[in-house]
């Protein structure tokens with residue numbers, strides 16, 4: 001099978017490159033320089049010329065704060081372009097593997113892990129555009145797997161883990177919010193899950209929406225404590241604070257733990273605990 005991976009220079013895309021080494025499939029890795037997903041003619045011609053029968057879309061507009069003042073651009077990438085890829089996969093009878101987000105939820109106060117069919121209710125532009133992207137896929141008639149994830153981090157690009165690794169090494173004190181709870185998700189684990197599905201043909205008969213993140217639950221404060229401890233950055237004093245002390249253009253979900261039961265039952269894959277995956281990432285960063 002020929003597989004196109006878009007946004008391949010991002011966190012997830014870079015891990016997709018690593019996890020598919022030695023695969024029986026033929027992967028084509030592109031980012032915006034080679035293939036802009038908002039260019040429908042370019043995608044159609046790439047798919048036709050290269051006999052692509054699956055797309056793994058790792059491209060996205062991921063700047064949650066900036067999306068508030070730039071919703072048209074975010075919508076173009078997270079919704080309209082996703083619809084283009086879904087329509088093209090429908091034309092060729094292909095599969096679209098797409099990654100979405102816990103930001104499709106929000107607004108309500110939850111205190112229990114969210115199943116796939118929980119009521120969506122995005123409170124900001126990023127979540128709205130990602131939810132519109134999901135709907136475009138579902139209505140396209142293509143075969144699809146949508147994996148909603150949260151709090152993605154890795155050795156690559158800019159992310160919370162790398163920022164806190166640096167700050168806890170260089171600052172004497174930090175305050176970090178403790179009233180937003182979720183699960184950090186290592187991009188290497190998510191890429192592994194996607195590769196596992198494709199390598200084993202598990203997409204067939206299992207099309208649908210799934211939640212995928214690492215196991216466990218923590219606040220951003222706990223995540224920062226774990227990063228500092230595992231990295232040996234013990235000289236930085238880390239204190240918990242409320243989200244209200246950090247004004248932000250977006251209301252962030254206070255509890256966005258995803259229930260991953262459907263993913264585990266369907267694909268028979270175990271999921272690593274977030275603390276163990278953090279160790280893997282930090283080892284990767286210090287190599």
Ligand SMILES: NC(=O)c1ccc[n+]([C@@H]2O[C@H](COP(=O)([O-])OP(=O)(O)OC[C@H]3O[C@@H](n4cnc5c(N)ncnc54)[C@H](OP(=O)(O)O)[C@@H]3O)[C@@H](O)[C@H]2O)c1
Nearest residue numbers: 007009010011012032036037059060062101149150151152
């Ligand atoms: N990061 C998180 O915390 C998080 C949480 C939940 C879900 N997700 C979802 O997980 C997926 C992967 O996220 P990530 O963190 O790996 O994203 P990322 O690191 O921001 O990577 C996205 C990649 O897409 C590229 N891109 C942007 N516009 C494009 C276009 N028009 N055509 C082709 N490529 C384009 C970006 O290039 P530039 O860098 O040049 O823009 C970047 O290389 C996304 O769907 C995201 O919404 C992320």
